[in-house]
Amino acid sequence: MIESCLGNAAAIEVKGLYAAYQRQPVLEDIHLAFPVGQWTAIVGPNGAGKSTLFHILTGSMRPLRGRIEAFGDEIERHRKEGSIAYMAQREAIEWDFPISVWDTVMSARYGHMRHDPLWRQLLPARWQAAHHLQAVRKALSDVDMLAFADRPIGALSGGQKKRVLLARALAQEARILLLDEPLAGVDSPSEQLILDVLKREREAGRTIVMVTHDMPGARRYVDHVVLINRFIRGEGTPEEMLSDSKLAELAVSSIEQSASDHALRANAVAMMQK
Numbered sequence: 321m322i323e324s325c326l327g328n329a330a331a332i333e334v335k336g337l338y339a340a341y342q343r344q345p346v347l348e349d350i351h352l353a354f355p356v357g358q359w360t361a362i363v364g365p366n367g368a369g370k371s372t373l374f375h376i377l378t379g380s381m382r383p384l385r386g387r388i389e390a391f392g393d394e395i396e397r398h399r400k401e402g403s404i405a406y407m408a409q410r411e412a413i414e415w416d417f418p419i420s421v422w423d424t425v426m427s428a429r430y431g432h433m434r435h436d437p438l439w440r441q442l443l444p445a446r447w448q449a450a451h452h453l454q455a456v457r458k459a460l461s462d463v464d465m466l467a468f469a470d471r472p473i474g475a476l477s478g479g480q481k482k483r484v485l486l487a488r489a490l491a492q493e494a495r496i497l498l499l500d501e502p503l504a505g506v507d508s509p510s511e512q513l514i515l516d517v518l519k520r521e522r523e524a525g526r527t528i529v530m531v532t533h534d535m536p537g538a539r540r541y542v543d544h545v546v547l548i549n550r551f552i553r554g555e556g557t558p559e560e561m562l563s564d565s566k567l568a569e570l571a572v573s574s575i576e577q578s579a580s581d582h583a584l585r586a587n588a589v590a591m592m593q594k
């Protein structure tokens with residue numbers, strides 16, 4: 321087990337996080353902990369701030385305020401060590417870029433290759449050390465995409481693209497997997513395959529955090545659920561958080577949030593016109 325000796329430290333802990341785009345708050349007063357070795361689902365309506373939270377966790381966006389730790393330590397060190405793998409939404413990727421499936425997944429190994437001798441780093445991707453090739457082969461095989469290794473990524477179907485993105489995250493062999501909607505837009509065999517792969521990763525001790533709108537999948541597989549809509553709206557077991565009444569409260573929070581944002585904007589416009 322990867323994390324068996326780590327006690328109760330959270331894999332990631334978020335303390336007092338605030339984030340905004342053009343002064344419009346998106347995340348406020350976020351306090352969260354993703355338990356080590358557990359599978360967490362982040363659930364919230366469109367525009368709730370879920371992807372923004374991931375952008376902050378991966379370091380691609382700076383929050384206005386707040387502190388983030390990984391394994392009880394500054395998160396930046398763990399990012400640099402490649403301990404956190406991230407799977408973006410399919411829409412966030414440039415699929416026209418002329419790169420093969422193999423090379424896309426191999427790019428997850430670049431962080432590890434930094435420790436290889438320089439002469440080896442200069443060789444083409446296919447001549448890298450055996451353990452890198454093995455990690456890529458295993459990840460592609462886990463998502464049943466090894467037969468597509470030489471295809472350009474732009475020639476894949478939507479579900480295949482999703483599997484390649486997951487393979488890329490797996491090939492990093494990170495301790496934490498952050499997955500933004502890994503189940504969105506895939507057919508049901510692909511969905512089952514992805515859930516089974518993640519179940520095995522969790523059993524091997526990896527910490528998984530995934531954004532999902534798939535309630536049946538989350539109810540069946542995850543250990544921990546976070547409800548979010550700008551603020552944290554609940555955190556607990558799937559039984560507690562994914563009950564009809566909790567999900568109804570979350571939906572109502574979304575309507576109230578939009579109404580209050582609308583009123584604030586109208587107020588601001590009225591003030592400027594005075």
Ligand SMILES: Nc1ncnc2c1ncn2[C@@H]1O[C@H](COP(=O)(O)OP(=O)(O)OP(=O)(O)O)[C@@H](O)[C@H]1O
Nearest residue numbers: 341342346364365366367368369370371372373531
């Ligand atoms: N680059 C940006 N500039 C300005 N506003 C943004 C930007 N990115 C996101 N937003 C806004 O921030 C809010 C939160 O967006 P975010 O993508 O984090 O939500 P989400 O919960 O991931 O939504 P979805 O489920 O639709 O993917 C939305 O209102 C969105 O329009």
